Amino acid sequence: MTTRPDRDLRDAFHRVADSTSPLPIDDDLWQRGHTARRRGQAFAVAAVLALVVSVGGVATLVTGTDREARTASTEVVEGGAVPSSIVDIPDDLAVTTDLAVGQGSAAFISSSGDPVVITATDGLPHRLDLPGWDQAPIALALSSDGRTIAYQDASAESGTYLTTVDLETGRSVRVFSDDSQRLLVNELSWSPDGRWLAWVATTQDGLLALLGRVDTSEGRPRQVRLPSGAVDVAVADDGSALVGLGGGGLLMADPDRGAVSVFSGPGVGAGAFSPDGRHVALRSSATQTSYTWDTDADELLEHPFPEDTLAAVDVRPLGWMDDQRQVLLAQDLRGGYSGELVVTTPTVDDTSTWRRSVGRVDRDIADSLTIAVDLLPDLDGTSSQQLTYDFDGPERDISWIIGLGVAAAIAVLMGLRWLWRRFG
């Protein structure tokens, strides 16, 4: 219930009010009010425009054609391709538990120690939840056709196990088991046709080295002893293997025989067999030349890099496009070990090839990278041919851009509202 104020107080208020003279009103009040109204309308229009620009800007960032803003998920390449830029995964990339991700174009061990496969048709990276994967740096290799990966399975506390995973079905197969000891697998390597898997391993004490091979279509793996210091291996379609020794030298091992020395000398190691089995692209360090082992002639072939191109690079062969053209990963010692893909031939002649910057590789993943060389197209003879595909990198997290755009729009509107109230 409301209470009426005291009558005397009301009279007192009226007496005070009545003693007040009428206040002067500016003659131009109407005009000023009219101008203020127009200014207010202008502010309203500006506010709408600011909102439109903000939203439009966000939309442009989200859907624009800028290569940084595009997402790889929008790109699909028929038949698949090797990405022109292979980079480490972001820390927040989700783990993929379904291993049937599809044909891969590249595989590597991320800087966080996770196995990663980039799928061939969309260029997307997948952090795989491989059974028995150990975070310690262990071996991972993608076959030349991109359909199978092999890795060292450390699910048991002891023993040595190698497993392959069919990336199209997700089916995994343990292709090698040695329950007696835990070997350190230095390298896994596929034959060009993806039939043979080879590895070099050493015992925990480092005193014994082993060369292992398995025909994955038939099973029956076998290992042979090697001199200590075996660090890398290449395997041919017929099961022959070339082993590189850390101290220098190459060993050749036929499928059913032990290894014999074929080359003595520092600076080269085993890389990748050509499909016809005649040549083996070799590793080399701090060099301006690529080296190839000719198995028929037992001869070391050289292909010096063209002048003013690469200098003092580490070379690791990734495979062969055909019987003549090998794909190398060259890491520039002066450039902080960032890598680039190079296509070249064993020697320099009238039909030789040398192309650099075929692709770029993040230095953090270069040492473990394997690619599906079968996805590289046949050369058409032109220097402008793109051998890799620009998928524009991994999908970009744009939620922060949207949030920033909305926040900017709100800030602009709040600012205009304040100005309107202050001066309107």
Place this chain on the structure above:
Amino acid sequence: MTTADRDGFDEFVAARSAALSRTAYLLTGDHHLAQDLLQAALMQAVKHWRRIHTSPEAYVRRAMYHQNISWWRRRRITETSLLSYDGAVPAPDTDLRLTLDQALARLTPKQRTVLVLRFYEDLTEVETARALGLSTSTVKSTTRQSLARLRTLAPELAELIGADA
């Protein structure tokens, strides 16, 4: 806006500016502030003249109430604490107008506005609450506190205010 609009506004100002001036003065207690307050409220009315379909005077008064409190909110951060002014006004003026005027000057704009609406504009507590955008209980408590302060500041007004107010 048309000439008719302007003529209508001029007629309204000519007819009601005196009454509006009184309210503006009571709300502010200062001629200059009152003039600013009235002009600001009339400016608001000009900007929305075509949309004022009911009483322009009610619109202008409401604009003054809100503008006065709005100005107070902007100024209050620099205002001196009221506690230091809670002593009685020295040398009481026998003129009632001056005494009430001086006492009102010691109230906050919110307290002053509530009293003007209740005792001068003769609005009920509900109407006052609606006009100022406050709750009825806030209007009640503000009225009670304001009158108590008036009694403290100007004891000679106690008879006018009444013990129950």
